[in-house]
Amino acid sequence: MQTIAAIAELRPIIAQWRAVGERIALVPTMGNLHAGHIHLVEQARQRAQRVVASVFVNPLQFSAGEDLDAYPRTLAADQQQLAAAGTDLLFAPTEQEMYPQGRDGVTYVEVPGLSDILCGAFRPGHFRGVATVVSKLFNIVQPDLALFGAKDYQQLLVIRRMERDLNLPLEVVGIPTVREADGLAMSSRNGYLASAERQRAAQLYAVLTELSQAVRGGRRDYAALEQAAGERLVAAGFRPDYVSVRRAEDLATPDERERRLVVLAAAYLGKARLIDNLLINID
Numbered sequence: 696m697q698t699i700a701a702i703a704e705l706r707p708i709i710a711q712w713r714a715v716g717e718r719i720a721l722v723p724t725m726g727n728l729h730a731g732h733i734h735l736v737e738q739a740r741q742r743a744q745r746v747v748a749s750v751f752v753n754p755l756q757f758s759a760g761e762d763l764d765a766y767p768r769t770l771a772a773d774q775q776q777l778a779a780a781g782t783d784l785l786f787a788p789t790e791q792e793m794y795p796q797g798r799d800g801v802t803y804v805e806v807p808g809l810s811d812i813l814c815g816a817f818r819p820g821h822f823r824g825v826a827t828v829v830s831k832l833f834n835i836v837q838p839d840l841a842l843f844g845a846k847d848y849q850q851l852l853v854i855r856r857m858e859r860d861l862n863l864p865l866e867v868v869g870i871p872t873v874r875e876a877d878g879l880a881m882s883s884r885n886g887y888l889a890s891a892e893r894q895r896a897a898q899l900y901a902v903l904t905e906l907s908q909a910v911r912g913g914r915r916d917y918a919a920l921e922q923a924a925g926e927r928l929v930a931a932g933f934r935p936d937y938v939s940v941r942r943a944e945d946l947a948t949p950d951e952r953e954r955r956l957v958v959l960a961a962a963y964l965g966k967a968r969l970i971d972n973l974l975i976n977i978d
């Protein structure tokens with residue numbers, strides 16, 4: 696596996712693959728890789744002849760006071776894992792390469808509405824930063840498909856909407872969340888959990904599971920269910936930003952007839968902000 700930091704070096708390699716008709720998949724990451732990321736690479740391998748991964752801790756998607764400086768940079772370990780999983784090329788640019796004009800002079804991509812609710816309401820500018828870096832990565836790598844974990848469900852919908860609205864010539868593929876044995880969704884931020892917090896962290900999944908079972912069982916009093924779930928999280932030591940039942944398609948507030956739903960939560964446990972979600976199909 697080659698690691699490349701310069702866009703000008705990447706382009707001719709991509710052009711060679713394209714010239715012989717090879718299908719190219721992109722797995723964008725911020726590094727500090729875990730089994731969930733490697734699963735994305737494996738899924739990419741099944742769908743394309745060439746797999747490009749990117750590692751870039753994107754400053755634009757961190758608000759002031761968030762963990763940009765503390766975010767773990769583990770490039771050597773990431774390279775080993777990516778190579779072992781069959782990645783063809785790792786694109787690991789510097790901030791200067793991605794934003795040569797500096798953070799303040801960036802041309803942004805903004806997906807209105809979807810970016811402003813749920814996590815977007817608690818992390819202003821976050822999804823604008825994500826949409827901007829992902830559209831740059833799409834333009835740099837020009838993949839046929841790009842794979843994203845469904846743990847970041849709102850991010851997945853923002854990227855899908857961007858792809859549709861800007862007529863981007865690629866497929867955005869969502870891959871189901873990979874979980875630890877106790878149900879905790881795999882995330883780079885799980886590394887922030889102290890060991891006592893790690894014991895309790897799977898309560899987030901347990902609370903969402905209970906909420907989704909109540910909905911499957913016929914409950915439609917979503918506000919009361921959200922309130923009760925939030926209280927259970929607080930009792931387990933979390934500081935919830937939100938627990939919400941939404942329409943799966945677009946995260947709108949659902950009415951009682953909606954059949955495809957998603958329950959989502961974001962909550963702090965110690966200094967780790969954990970997010971998770973479960974899809975519900977009512978037949």
Ligand code: PAF
Nearest residue numbers: 723724725753825828847
């Ligand atoms: O999900 C992530 O790791 C990041 O938000 C992404 C998609 C790589 C953009 O920086």
